[in-house]
Amino acid sequence: MATIAPAAYDSKVEGNIIFSQLDACINWMRKNSLWPMPMGLACCAIELMAAGASRFDIARFGAEVMRFSPRQSDVMIVAGTVTYKMALAVKRIYDQMPEPKWVIAMGACASSGGMYRSYAVLQGIDHLLPVDVYVSGCPPRPEALLEGLMKLQHKIMHEHAIEDQKRAQFEGVS
């Protein structure tokens, strides 16, 4: 996939004019203000909190606005062990998030069930939700989560925002 250059600035053109593509602008705006839905379910949530605090400071990547309402969030960070009892609640919260939305599976449990090979634990949240980025670790350090967030930002930069929106509209019609 070709990278869309975020902006082209031509100094020969007078004034405050920047030429760009709509896709690139939309993607750029989206990736720099990802509002997370902190789905903290186990010890990974502690590292998620650390990532939000001053030492690691997730605000450097524009994702500091933790929204506890799914209707205001863009990215769901599933941090922790998803039990079957909780799984459909997670799914329900995800369904309430407005498009476009992304999912980060943080840690071994959310990615694969982790060490819980058990009757009670969902073996990876990807059985229920489309996951964009998996972060390994048990729990992952805050740096690892930030790396995952940057990977997601990179992924968003490669999206075709307008095209996807049109396609979604047509799918809704048919």
Add this chain to the structure above:
Amino acid sequence: MTTAQLAEKIKERFPNLSQTEFRDEISVQVPLEQIESACQICRDELGFNFLVDISSVDHFGEEPRFEIVYELYSLEQNIHLRLKTKVSEDHLEAPTISRLWEGANWHEREIFDMMGIRFANHPDLRRILMWDGYPYFPLRKDFPLEGKPSDMPDVAFSDVAPLAGGPFVSAPTDTGTKDREPRARPPE
């Protein structure tokens, strides 16, 4: 009151009950019909004002199959007592003691959830860890560790977990750390 004195007192109250002692801890085997009154006596006359825990054991293959274990503690006298009662698989019901100790409520719900033992006259006997409507009792010995598939639309579902040759358990051995450490050891 020391543990030995406690044992004497208990023998006065329950002359026909069998009693075992292990490392200064006393366990009294009580028939199911008497467990409620035994708990009442322990609380009101022997001063056991704190119910530490209730747990249950599945003696698979034995009769009676299940056993409920009550851990009592007296905060004033600093003594501990264990009551045990057997529950048959044919009649999976025990009297509730949540009337005596409020904390028994959730312990009994957990036993109902994990073992399937019902508690008569319990104020709120619902599952506590698994969801309402889950068809199995997962702490029984005949329930596989990886679980069984179930589906309850709009409530929850469950699937079989991949064990990859596991479960990963350690085995007691004299040979050394290499053989002792947890490995995939499927049940024979």
